[in-house]
Amino acid sequence: MRIRRALAALCGSALLAVAGCAPADEPAGRDGVAGTVTVFAAASLTESFRTLGREFEAAHPDATVTFNHAGSSALAAQITQGAPADVFASASPVNMTTVADAGAVAGTPYVIARNQPVIAVPKGNPGRVAGLADLARPGVKVALCAEQVPCGTAARTALATAGVTLTPVTLEQDVKGALAKVRLGEVDAALVYRTDVRPAAADVDAVEFPEAAVAVNDYPIAVLTDAPNPVAARAFVELVRSDRGRAVLAAAGFQQSGRG
Amino acid sequence: MTVPADAPPRRRRPGQRVPVALAVPAALGLLFLVLPLIGLLARTPWDSLPQRLTAPGVLTALRLSVQSATLATLLCLALGVPLAWLLARAQFPGRRIVRALVTVPLVLPPVVGGLALLLVFGRRGLLGQWLDTTFGVTLPFTTTGVVLAEAFVAMPFLVIAVEGALRGADSRYEEAATTLGAGRWTTFTQVTLPLIAPGVAAGAVLCWARALGEFGATITFAGNYPGRTQTMPLAVYLALETDLEAAIVLSLILLTVSVAILAGLRDRWIGHP
CATH class of the missing domain: 3.40.190.10 (Periplasmic binding protein-like II)
Known part of the structure; x- marks a missing residue:
């Protein structure tokens, strides 16, 4: 850096x-915090x-x-x-x-x-996704994280709680990968964390859903x-x-x- | 130095000993390439190997990998050999720039390559938008997408190898064929191609190997879904997230299969003079 x-x-x-x-007269790293x-x-x-x-x-x-x-x-x-x-x-x-x-x-x-899952959709929500149930609608392309990574586990928990079964088009290696597919408009929705959407707010909207409460991550x-x-x-x-x-x-x- | 006038000139290299200045770095180089492989072998869980080999998804990913790498290589041959010919034989302005452009995928980080493919062939991409609205075809997240991503990354290897072979080939054979009345296409298929066949084969092998190991462009452009776009390198990466030993086993399978196929082909194609 x-x-x-x-x-x-x-x-x-x-x-x-x-x-x-x-504090120029102070010996630098007086508290031993250096390196x-x-x-x-x-x-x-x-x-x-x-x-x-x-x-x-x-x-x-x-x-x-x-x-x-x-x-x-x-x-x-x-x-x-x-x-x-x-x-x-x-x-x-x-x-x-x-x-x-x-x-x-x-x-x-x-x-x-603690971080809460949300549905990330491209700006303007072209797939008209309002909740988890919409993700299972035919024609709605969804990116999830692979179950091996935390955002994938959270997505599975939330979907299971909502009783929604869906076939995603991709299981991404990490949450940024899933978000990138939303940003580019390649998918209509992805399950990511609330914090991931903030820096991408120019291209991505967040849709919150009630089942997120069970999948909050520490x-x-x-x-x-x-x-x-x-x-x-x-x-x-x-x-x-x-x-x-x-x-x-x-x-x-x-x-x-x-x-x- | 005097050579007896009646003795045929001796071509034998002075002694059979390799100079130390070459032998030491060569040995170090070999060690550097082989040691990581030994590291993999040392950590391989041999007891649980049979169960892991038959674990669900492993064969699917392997089959998809071999199929897509082969299709990508065929695509590269169909487009790359003519491109190499153009670079080696045709005179046109801006040839050096074209040659530099061909090597772009070599220097581009594969993830960026995948992103670039999305920007062109994606649902909102330059061509993808038109493909989607006109034909209803979307390439991302499909096996075709995997083939495209692999071909994009691997094609330069083929083009460079074939162009090198063309430059090394004696163009007098082609001139003779032309003199004898053969057209350019006939000359190309009957004279040039057989002449550079070993170079094409070597390029295809490099291209296939690169396509087989492709990760970044594939996951970015085609995503990761078992049976559709999850190739072995993607499976290895995801296994690494939870299970180091599974990742090692998957890597070993990929290595074994690729080495076996390459060695087999080598004997058949490149082996004979």
């Missing part, structure tokens, strides 16, 4: 005018974690945050295979359990957010046992759990988790 350097440059020029952009923090986070956390990463780097000028965003199960596999990660934020407790069972989680994971976060930078890792997790972190996640469309 080049953000830190850019910020430092910005502060440098600002210092000429106003003394007191960064690189590598955060493996679910694809759906991309936007909110980018914001938090920038704020983290501003608060700790000696620290840099690097993100690896992918499907949670792929990330879990990478971590159990020894990828050098400091923090894991998963879109489902299942993948966190996989990592914890491998002895890779230090302490207890915290739930930082997002746990944890510092990893083999974290190369545990101090900074804990500081990042603290930021995500702070009121500021909650506000950023809420702005991205996540629902608040219970305190804890």
Whole structure:
């Protein structure tokens, strides 16, 4: 991330005018938070974690945050295979359990957010989808996530609850893949998370449905046992759990988790 | 250096020893290519192999993979050989640009290739829109879509191999045929093609292998649905989400089948001089 350097440059020029952009007389990284923090986070956390990463780097000028965003199960596999990660934020407790069972989680994971499935439709809703039942209508092309990834599990739970059986045209490898098919207008609907629709609002509308309540997903976060930078890792997790972190996640469309 | 006047000139390479400066990097290169394969073999769950081989969906994905890669190769042969001929033999302005354009799929990340295909052949794409309204044909999420995605990614391999063969071939045979009254088409089918057959075969093999392993363009353009568009690489990727060992077994099946087919073809086509 080049953000830190850019910020430092910005502060440098600002210092000429106003003394007191960064605490220049303070020894940098006094709290021991320095170096690189590598955060493996679910694809759906991309936007909110980018914001938090920038704020983290501003608060700790000696620290840099690097993100690896992918499907949670792929990330879990990478971590159990020894990828050098400091923090894991998963879109489902299942993948966190996989990592914890491998002895890779230090302490207890915290739930930082909850995400609710919605039906994403192309702008203008050409398939006139108003609820889950419409997805089974003939001629309505639907993209779901594969059942191996969390958004696929959530979709199956929601559909089963609604008693709807349908044949999707594709089972996507992750939620962004499903959303991309909606954005391009290749499908009339896809089951994704509420947070995925926000950044795509220019091309995509969200249709909420009552059965979503049973398929709400918890997002746990944890510092990893083999974290190369545990101090900074804990500081990042603290930021995500702070009121500021909650506000950023809420702005991205996540629902608040219970305190804890 | 003196050579006895009566002795035939010796063509033997000086000694049979490979220079160290070549042998060491060559061995390292081989190791680099083979070690990951050994890594796969080392983690293969041999005890549960039989059950996993017969697991539902495995054969379907394998059959779909082999079929679509073969169809993609046939499509590439039909379009790619004439294209290679054009690049190697015909004089026209902008030939260098055309040659550069042919290699675009090689440098394009396959996912971007798939996206580009959607923008052209998709339901709202440049041509796809017309196909949909005129003929009611939509290509994404179909097996035809898989073949198209694979052909897009694999065709440059064939074109480059065939163009190389054409440039290496002695054009005097073609000139002789023309002198003897053969038309351009007759010359092409009766003289040029037999001349470059080994190059075409090698290109087709490369093309088929690339199509068989295709992942990014396929999942982006054709999606992933078992029996329709889920090829082996897609099945491997999704197995990786939950079950590392299943993914390893699927990869091994794909490797074994492709190596067996390629080795078999090699003996039949490329083997004889």
